[in-house]
Amino acid sequence: MDFLISLAEVSIPAFAAVLLVGQLAAHEIGYRFGVRSKERAGGQIENVGVVVAGMLGLLAFVLALTLSFSTTRFTERRQGTLAEANAIGTAWLRAKAIGTPEALDIAKLLEDYTKAREDFVRAGRNSDALAKANSDTSKLQQQIWQRVTTIVQQDPDAVSASLMSAVNETFDASTAERYALGIRLPWQIFWLLIGVMVLSMGALGYQFGLKGRPVRFLIVLLTLVWTAIIVNILDLASARVGNFRTDTSVYQWTRQGFSGSSAPQ
Numbered sequence: 609m610d611f612l613i614s615l616a617e618v619s620i621p622a623f624a625a626v627l628l629v630g631q632l633a634a635h636e637i638g639y640r641f642g643v644r645s646k647e648r649a650g651g652q653i654e655n656v657g658v659v660v661a662g663m664l665g666l667l668a669f670v671l672a673l674t675l676s677f678s679t680t681r682f683t684e685r686r687q688g689t690l691a692e693a694n695a696i697g698t699a700w701l702r703a704k705a706i707g708t709p710e711a712l713d714i715a716k717l718l719e720d721y722t723k724a725r726e727d728f729v730r731a732g733r734n735s736d737a738l739a740k741a742n743s744d745t746s747k748l749q750q751q752i753w754q755r756v757t758t759i760v761q762q763d764p765d766a767v768s769a770s771l772m773s774a775v776n777e778t779f780d781a782s783t784a785e786r787y788a789l790g791i792r793l794p795w796q797i798f799w800l801l802i803g804v805m806v807l808s809m810g811a812l813g814y815q816f817g818l819k820g821r822p823v824r825f826l827i828v829l830l831t832l833v834w835t836a837i838i839v840n841i842l843d844l845a846s847a848r849v850g851n852f853r854t855d856t857s858v859y860q861w862t863r864q865g866f867s868g869s870s871a872p873q
Contacts, residue, residue, distance in 0.1 A: 620850060624839045630802075631809045631831045638810035642817015656818060660811045667808045670801050671837060674793070678844035681791055685847055685854045688788045689729055692781035693858035696722050697865060699774035706767060710755045714775070717755070719866055721748045725782060726859035729789065733848045742786075749779055789854070793845040801841075805834065 696718055703715040728741035756775050760768045809831070816822055843850035 620839065620843070624835050627802075627805075627838060628831055628835045630806060631834065632828070634806045634810040635813035635827055635831070638813030638815075639817040639822060640813075642814040643820065644817075645814075646818050646820060656811075656815050660808075660815045663804070663808045663811050667804045670797075670804050671841070674797055674801050674841050674845070677793065677797065678841050681788070681793075681847075682844045682852060684788045684791075685785070688781070688785035689854055689856065689858050692725060692778070692785050693722070693862045695774070695778040695781040696725070697862050699771070699778045700862075700866060702771045702774050706759070706771060708759065710759050711771065714752055714755050714759075714771075715866075717748055717752045718778075719863065721745070721752065721778075722859055722863050722866075724748060725785075726856045726863075729785070729854050729856050729859070731848070745782060749782075753779075789847040791847070793842065798842075801838065805838065 700715050700718045703711040703718065724741060724744040728738070728745060731737040731741055752775060756772050760772055762768075812827070816827075840852075843852045846852075847854065
């Protein structure tokens with residue numbers, strides 16, 4: 609699985625080509641076995657058709673299962689960025705409303721924090737970029753919390769409590785987003801999908817071999833469609849690989865709002 613992920617990082621078309629070639633090879637092997645077994649199969653061809661139909665139905669079920677998992681994870685990542693950006697904006701506005709030197713320092717640090725979180729979400733699987741984004745996030749959280757602690761200790765009222773709550777929600781949202789971006793498609797489901805796909809193509813080729821009527825053009829067309837579906841499903845499930853990446857526009861909007869917002873949320 610790691611090899612295929614690494615290949616997808618380099619080139620999605622190359623990843624799709626590997627899937628396509630694997631399916632066509634499985635179909636051709638199955639077809640050859642079917643041709644050799646034609647005389648011995650006798651009246652079992654219809655029974656083979658039932659089994660092949662069942663395997664294709666199982667493949668459709670696994671595709672639906674992985675598609676549901678992938679779209680759910682993709683939605684969670686998008687909602688996580690929105691929740692985090694809103695939490696940062698709320699904490700910034702409350703810090704600005706308090707207006708003390710420590711609170712204004714918090715507002716300034718939150719501006720830097722927004723950029724750090726945007727860099728974290730935008731980063732690919734580059735370990736150095738991720739490590740830097742996580743390090744910047746941790747340092748800024750410590751600095752922000754030190755100032756929040758000072759405000760609460762100096763003036764422990766409802767206003768300072770509301771700021772502390774907003775900052776805490778901001779940090780919680782960051783943790784939730786980091787967790788959402790770290791979730792990968794379980795390797796068991798990945799190999800289940802690949803295995804059922806290859807076996808289904810092999811069984812389909814075996815059935816055509818028994819009948820002695822190859823339909824290679826239609827098989828290539830079917831394989832292309834399956835490959836496109838599988839690549840898109842795996843793309844949706846991958847947080848930092850492929851074309852379906854988490855949008856960072858909400859962080860940019862939040863940073864733009866820092867220059868003009870003055871009313872608390």
